[in-house]
Amino acid sequence: MPEPIKFIIDGKECTAEPGQTIYEAAKANGVYIPVLCHFEGLKPVGSCRICSVRVNGRWMAACTQPVAPGMVVENHTTEVEEYRRALIEMLFVEGNHFCPACEKSGNCELQALAYRYQIMVPGFPYLFPKKDIEAFPKFLLEHNRCVQCRRCIRAIQTPDGKKIFDMKNRSGRVRINVDRKLAAKLSEEEAQKAMDICPVGAILKKEVGFRIPIGKRKYDKKPIGSEIEESK
């Protein structure tokens, strides 16, 4: 059995298995590092940068960076948390996120992060971009809420590996594009999976909204990350 790797997060001595990312190892050691584009079981892409940490003084994405011996990781420091907070605020202002009427409210990871970081109002001006809502047989794609995390692209594919979701355009015009023919063949279960994998309310399986009562939703009782922090 290979030797565990020793490293430090915020002064705490931690161990990691070889090949584990900083995010995975931190989680195993009961340290929460927030993520948004990352999802358990999917290949990490490090696109949202919410998991940013300082490693030996350099910024890195915890979800993609493997742990190396002797790493000194800054996670819950004022500088790192302020950086993450700014990223979350930017996600809010560059979309149109109206939580009060969103069926993902209470189960939304972006909203849960905002609550965890106590963001009452973003510090940046709202951009109010003009975005639309696209309809497909089993689901709706609400572009106003999409944070381009690419989870749907990675998670929802045909049995022979064809992508149903992909990106199109570049920079500020980037958006999720859907293969209409393949999307029409999605089963109810796959549509539900697409909705569940979306961290926000961008993919909405039809006719199931608001079935979970207030009080039973994922983040109604405890803040996001508390399950990791309570595990140790």
Added chain:
Amino acid sequence: MAKKITIEPVTRVEGHGKVTIHLDDGGRVSQARFHVVEFRGFERFVQGRPYWEIPVLVQRLCGICPVSHHLAGAKAMDIIVGAQPEKLSPTAEKIRRLMHYGQMLQSHALHFFHLASPDLLFGFDADPTVRNIIGVAKTHKETAVKGVLLRKFGQEIIRATAGKKIHGTGAIPGGVNKSLTPEERDFFLKSPAPHNIDTMIDWAQEAVQLFKKLHRENKDVLDNFAHFPSNHLSLVRRDGALDFYHGRLRAVDAEGRKILNDVDYQDYLKYIGEEVRNYSYMKFPYLKKLGKEKGWYRVGPLARLNTCDFIPSPRAQKEFEEYKAYTEGKPNNMTLHSHWARLIETLHAAEVIKELLNDKDIIGDNLVTRGRKKHEGVGLIEAPRGTLFHHYQINDDDQVTMANLIVSTTNNNQAYNEAVRLVAEEYLSEKPEITEGMLNRVEVAIRAYDPCLSCATHAVGRMPLEIELYDSLGRLVDRKRK
């Protein structure tokens, strides 16, 4: 010299409105109007939204009675998902009803105790620094506390059924997303006094007695203030009973003759028209059968007790009989009797809540029904302030393409104008000086209907009231501020 008097904003109502009164050269009222100066735009921006979002989205119209919009939207969506009212599961129907009657209790308590009681307890001319809920709390502590706790009880019922006191998610197309647990039910039935439903019923009854006492002491004012004939409209149950949650549309004239005889509200467009006037963002609905001029009508507690045949709960029915006897069975057109009617309804709501809490269906688990889908649905409900209309169309992609909302306050639009004109003519015409008390009378007439001008915002206490006097050339000649 001709003058124009502006009361802006009108205080102790929900939302923002103003009144303008024009006086001619002789100081007589030549025109009096009630303006609603807010614009919301809900009917436009719900277009494109998925239909199942509607009950949660449209309730944001209001923070006082969001349950009304929540349920009217849900009832319209029931039609769209093929779950007509008779198809809803007993649990879903009763949980929604419990939510709504909880709301009637809290909203009516809010209006009577917090907003209207200062005028009735202290008089229209009392010092405005005392004539407010804080003044009531200081001098009539027990009354104020009961008002606050009655409202709280209703809010707790809403929280148990909708998930939150304000802007919950309980009603979904075809049913509800939760029922009550036995513990939740027992909290309302068995908590120690005063936090149980039996106490609330007693307190609601006391509130009716309080109004009757005030009536005995101020009969002349309460009977004659803004007393005018009108048509009245509301939903009634199939057997003619008072019903806040569901029924058929009935309209009667000032003498009690039926204009609409218990018609299906899915066809409301056959019976109701809407007129636009250039001085208000609020439309003017009218009964098509009588035309724009004569077809205006009142909704709300006064109208409901004029249209229904009886109240299906014993203590409220007894009060109803006394109330009806006062007008010898004829429709009651006395504006300030709205408070009397509202308190009888409060008592009824409390009685129905108890009945529902004792019904085993409210802890059932059959929550949602579906049937053959449609592209259009209409949902009506008796909101605290009167009949509320929600009408939607959707496309094949499940997105809303059209919405038409006629909120309770809109239905009363002409009634406000009528009340303002009458009060202005009686109290302001040919008077050498306009006092604060006189202007408060205009507000009292509006307040009697408990208008929710934005269906969202709520103003209570002392707000800046500015009155400006203009000469016939439109020049400002005097300004008063309180």
